[in-house]
Amino acid sequence: MNLIDISLEILSNTFLVLGLIFVFLGMLGLVRLPDVYNRLHTTTKIGTLGAFGVMMSILLKVGFSPIGVKAITVGLFLLLTSPIAAHMIGRAAYRHGVCLCKESVIDEYEKACALNNKE
Numbered sequence: 001m002n003l004i005d006i007s008l009e010i011l012s013n014t015f016l017v018l019g020l021i022f023v024f025l026g027m028l029g030l031v032r033l034p035d036v037y038n039r040l041h042t043t044t045k046i047g048t049l050g051a052f053g054v055m056m057s058i059l060l061k062v063g064f065s066p067i068g069v070k071a072i073t074v075g076l077f078l079l080l081t082s083p084i085a086a087h088m089i090g091r092a093a094y095r096h097g098v099c100l101c102k103e104s105v106i107d108e109y110e111k112a113c114a115l116n117n118k119e
Contacts, residue, residue: 020054025046026050056072
């Protein structure tokens with residue numbers, strides 16, 4: 001193994017470990033946080049970063065082979081669609097009356113919904 005192979009192996013393992021840590025923290029947030037909105041935020045953001053880290057690790061491990069290209073495609077798809085899906089799920093939950101937790105300080109979406117309902 002030359003220096004480039006060793007560097008790619010170390011970088012790949014680093015991305016894998018970081019991705020797995022993000023996935024673990026996302027699942028911990030799913031259990032620990034109080035309401036739908038906080039849980040949704042945690043699982044979307046950290047889960048997306050975790051999955052992208054694992055996909056980058058696969059790409060670095062196998063290179064631009066068919067599996068590496070599929071991994072980066074899945075990673076980019078997650079980066080593009082997860083925030084949009086989380087926004088739509090949160091919006092639907094709010095419109096169906098799912099309450100914020102008691103510790104929530106401000107509800108800025110209430111003002112936007114009130115303006116839309118008046119029009």
